[in-house]
Amino acid sequence: MDHDQLKDLLPLEALGTLDGEEARAMAAHLAEGCDECEAELRAFREALAAMAISAAGAGPSDQIWRRLESRLPAGAGAASPSMQDRPAERTRDRAARIGVSRTWRVAAVAAAAAAIVLFVMTGNYANQISAIRADDSARIAALGRQARELAAELDDRNRDLAVLRGQIAVSGQLTQAVLAPDARMIRLAPLAPAPSAAGLVAVTPSQNHAVLQVAGLPTPPPGKEYELWWIGAKSGPVKAALFAPTAQGDATVASTLPPAGEQLLASAITLEPAGGVDKPTGAMYLKGAP
Amino acid sequence: MQKTSAIPPSDEAVVRAIAGGDQESLRLLNSRYGNALAAVAERVLGDRADAEEVAADVLWQAWRQAAVFDRSRGSVGAWLMMLVRSRAIDRLRARAARANLRDDPAVSTDAPDATFDINNAQRRHVVQAAIAALQDSERAVLELAYYSDLSQSAIAERTGLPLGTVKSRIRSALIKLREGLKGLGD
């Protein structure tokens, strides 16, 4: 089938009603990337959406909100402007809202996907493989969609767990570092870019620990991270740690120890390109002397 | 995002704010589209409580995927309607494998986004005129195709119409609808 014949079938494609050879030919043609057909298809889909929205009219949606609200993180109503265009931050912040309900919800998604897998599999056995029609490719596409969503969900959960584990490990280190007899504290005072920020570095050479805790730091813009520095009398600034705070502006970060045998003049935090730099280049947010 | 601002935010602005984690914007998106999402799902599934769950699923997906929403591939409304249709149909298929628990629908109290509704009323008027311009036979087959999980062959079987007639009716209906909506903008 050529472009002209397939173009005539675009309304049926927009509805997802094509089957058999036509469905296969359409899928192949669109996969090749025909701009004209793509644009037509989009226009038909917009028309269908307008039809459906118009048919529904205005109506109540508070029941839907009630169902939705229970899935949202609590107490995170409006975003700070700095959070715009930074959805990755939300993922990092998920550690704060892993809960039983979420676990059950993921289990429910998994169960639903499993039910669909079973349904498709039994369907295929019953029909025998010879009866595979274009309907099946639609079903497989739907299944693929479910599987991708599920995989994304699992990825999210794994990231959540990694973040949580990391935070627990580092908090433990902070407590140990603070309680050690040779613990040395450096209080970091806020500078102009973040007047309400605060920070504390605990250095414990006996335990080979240095831990930074900060609060009130703004979310870094895309492509930026915070960098912690040791500033020595001879060596000048030496890279200590790289981090991004949670959406609440907190971070607990394990750091390298200050250079051995060096007289430590200060510790500071600057905003730097993601991945870090060897010498500070960006604005300084916090600074303190031992 | 203030509900009381003189110019209501565009759907795209609402989705951008959702991408930034703004729950109020998600609530606004729900007040604009929640009922339409549930209405589509209800026509597919025949059950309001199930339909509301599907609508909530779609908005939850929008919350999670707002950052990758691409306006060049279609409007926010078309995106949401595609998601709800696909989810409602998936659920219909899943029903074949298991029975669903149902909630009792309760009485509604919320007020939709009024300013948006006024702009939307004009839009709806144009859409309804375009739908009214369809022949009954065209509208019937178009709606059957949209609100069901039937292929064109299955529609022909269901309606007793020749396959060629099913195809030509769907085609002419959707082309008329699109023509009727031209110049509406989004």
Ligand SMILES: [Zn+2]
């Ligand atoms: Zn083409």
